[in-house]
Each structure stands twice: as structure tokens, then as C-alpha cells.
Amino acid sequence: MVQPLPPLAWFRAFECAARHLSFTLAAQELNLTQSAISQHIRSLEHRFGCALFIRKHRGIALTDQGRRLLPEVANAINILRSASETLETPADKRLLTISVSTSLAQWYLAPKLKYFAEDHANLGLRIISKVWPDEFAGSKADVEIRFDAPGSAEPGSSRIGSNKIVCVASPDLVEQTREMSPETIAQFPLIQVLGTSDSWTRWSAVRGYGGGLNITCNVESHGAAVDFARSGTGIALTSYLVAAPSLIDGSLIRLEQQDMQAHDGYYLTIAQNENVVQAEAFSKWLQAEIRQAEIAAEALSTG
Template identity: 30%
Template sequence: MATFPRRFLPPMTVLCAFEAAARHQSFTAAAAELNLTQSAVSRQIRLLEDLLGAELFIRERQTVRLTVAGESYAQEIRTVLRRVSTATLGFRANPRGGMLNIAILPTFGTRWLAPRLPGFLSGNPGVTINLTTRLAPFDFQADTVDAAIHFGMPEWQGAKLDFLMGETVVPACSPAMLKAHKVKKPADLLELPLLHLASRPDAWERWFHAMKVPTGRIPGMLVDQFAMAAQAATAGLGVALLPKFLVEHELAGGDLVVAMDRPVESTERYYLAWPPNREHYPPLQAFREWIRGAAKAA
């Protein structure tokens, strides 16, 4: 038995015609895109308006434009069509398993998650994983992502969270920079160029506060990702405040050194965020169990 009234489901051809007309703000352009006649698109739009009981477009001479309600409806339909397209593509790519779309934080994804993913895939051979970058929380209902890596407080509107791990940050720089400057106490770092991460603009202030070092405004180069901050520090451009577990390779190889061995635990944590309506999706269930275990073992 259907869980939704079928009389409220317009034909797919009608929805596609409406989405194209709404995007182009033109029945003629929509007809050209869909390889239909302008009158055929017009009839399909009218059929949809009859079903809805209200007009979607304001028709003025030879032009059309969406009503306020039509604009809102177009956004909803566009999201639904995108989900159907993604689901179909996923099924075609892996008809015997499931598709899992995960939004990642760039450096966490490349440095921590990607090297461990073969372990998950070997234990779940029917699952295909797609990775996409997201730097900030988003609306799961308006996206095609099944889960996302979240760093911050345990808050994400409309999502559930699984705790993964905390992090410890350390000031790191090139060996040449540390050799050229005498760094004996935390306050000495204020004399060096400091690198700032755009997503954590107050990170240095919090580190100095933990060291009980008073600061005013702390100038310095701004970068948008940890990988770039690590590269800039390696190149001798300054001292970066970096999660130790994300730069283990550089520290072990000597490209980076700890400028001051005063690690500070971040108040924020790493979480896996996921929408409640995907809770029983088998690939997500398997991934949640696996990533919690991988984080615990790290």
C-alpha cells in the first residue's frame, strides 16, 4: 500500500517541463531543451496548474515569470528531480549494492579518511562511496548527501551526530624558521609570522589564552584549508596551529617541527552527521559502524 496519495503525484514529464520552464523563465526555451513544441510545454504547465489549483506563472504578452508560490514550488521540484537522478545514477553504477554519498572536510578526508576507506570497502564490497567537499553544515533535505564529516560542537540542525574523535593542536613550522628564531616560551611565538585558518579565525587567540599569554590583534596570513596551512608552514611562511594527527607525515619526515611543545586540546570535536530519514539505509548503517570503530582505533 502506498504511503502517499498518488493523486498528488504529477507525471514525471510534466515535472520536467515545469522545472525547465521555471529555470529558463520561458516556455519556448524549455521546449527547445526538451525537444518539444512550445504548445506541448504550455499544455503540461497548465495540467500541473490544474492539479495544484493555482497558477505557477504570470503570463504577460509573450513572456512568463514565476509567481512567488511558483518559485518556491520550483525549488522543491528541482531538489526532488536531482535526488531521483542521483539515485538512478547510483543504481546504474552499482546495481548489486548501494551508493553512499559522503561530504568531507578536505584535509580530514584526504589525510585521515581516504587511507582507511579500503578497509571499509573490502568489508562491504557491494557499496560504492562518492566523496564531495563541504566546509560548513548544510541542509540535508536540500542535498543528495547521505552523511557528512562535521567538526565543531555537537550541533547540526535537522541531523543526528555520531561522535568520532577529538583533536590536539600544536604550533608547527619549518626547521629553518625554528632555527632562525629563539623560541623558549609561548610568548616568543608572537614575534614570528603566524598563519591563520579561515574556518578557525580565533584559534591562535585560544591557544595563547590557554598558555596564559595576553594578546591583542594577531596579524598574519589567512588560508582556507589545513593542507594549505601545512604547505605554507613547510615553505617557511610562518607558524601554523595544526591538528597533530593530520600532519603526522610532515612531522615524522622533518618537513615540519613543533615550534613549542605545548599541545592544546580543541573544544570542538569530529562527528559523523546524517539525516534521520537515512537511518535505516544499509550502506549508511555499515559506514557508521565502521567509522566509529576506525576512529576509536586511531
């Protein structure tokens, strides 16, 4: 059975106090109070069942045991400190490469990445925007967020966002805020996103609409669909998470209370490498932004 070693903090307190022959000076060096040092030393002595220092008025002296322990502890601490310093990459030399769908680049990274960057001032960021999933192959990014079908996603990836498909349009185009029927929606010019099965055809089936569809515009991404919709080109059937910022700022409005469950979605993968911690930080930050945007958009549509 492995006997637990004392905490490193106790060893450090001991080594530092022994070097200074002073608890007070050791406290200053280690950014603790003299009380903390005193307690650490005492705990170490209790743990070993022997005194390491002789307490004198205005100072301390090492006992024989303390003298024997000191070089060993100093050596071990030096090894750990050196190893730690070797391992730590200076933050200002680190570059995080993020390969992301243009939709998310446009509607989340462009307007918001500066906030992440502020919190990670010494972290370099390299953003690569891509449209099609196969463009990501061999890209060697630390973080990848690609738009893909469930079965095609990378092993170890996780889906992000609420997985909703919504009908949105510029308020100028539709000139009303009441819920629209599928029949009315179908009368407008429609914007279709290519490369996904979440299409107007699927929308018709889900809504039980059997009439014609006036698809006048095909775009390559949800981000583009949002762009065109904002300019009044037509009604877009698009990803809620991509549309959320525009719903929040009023550039777009939802035309149906009911949303459609998305088949395809955004999948995030983190490379297991020396940047994994930064990649996870970015991933968490982005997903928080998305969630926040979706919640805010939701609040608007029900307020």
C-alpha cells in the same frame, strides 16, 4: 508464555536430510559434517519428543510425524530464504556517499581510502569534499563529517578525534627541535584558520602571552593550514588529528609540549538508511585510522 522454537539450523538439517534421505548428503549440501546433521536431527527429535526418521542401515526413512512436518518446514525455509534474498542488496550495486571536510579528505581519505576500498571491494564510494558546515545542508550523504562548533552539530552526531589544538611548523622554518616559548613563536609568521574560535587569540589567552601576533596568512581549513605549514609559510595553530600524518612523516614538528583543548571539532553523522551498515563500517575504519595516527604522532613526540 512463548515456547522457544528450535533453532533454524535444526529445521534445515531435517528438511535437507528428508529431501536427500541421507544425513551424509544433507551434510554436503549444508557444508557441515554428517555428525552435525545427526546431532541436529537428534536434538529436534528430543525437542518434539518423537522420532522423525527411521534409521536403517545405509539410509533413513521418514516416520509419519516426519512426513507431516516436512512440507511445513520446507515452506517456512523457502519463505525465509526468499525474503532474505530479496532484502540483500548485491554488494556491487551499492554506493556509499561520504560528505566530508576537505581537511579529512586531503589528509586521511586521499592517502588511505584505498585500504578501506580494498576491504570492501564491491562497495562504491562517492566522496564529496566541503569546507563550510552550511555546505552540508540537504546533501543526502550516508556519512557526513563536518567541522563545527559543539552547539551547532547535528543531532545524533558524534565528535571524532582527540580534540587537541597544536602549534606546528616545518623543521626547516624553525631550525630547532627544542620547546619554544610563546614569545618566540609569536615572532614567526603565523597561519590562522578562519571560522573557528580556536584562534591565535585564544592561544594567547591560554598561554598567558600579552604581546603582538604576526598573523600573515589566513586559510579556510585546518587541512590548508597544514599544507601551508609544510611548505614553510609559517607556524600553524591547527587540529592535532589533521596534523598527525605530517608529524609522523617528519614534514612538521610540534613546537610546544602542551596542547590546547579544541572548542570546535569534527562531527560525524550517519544517515539511518539502507547503507547504515556500510556507513558504520566506514565510520569505524576512519576513526581507527585517526586514532592510530594520533597515537603514532604522540609516540614520536615523547620518544
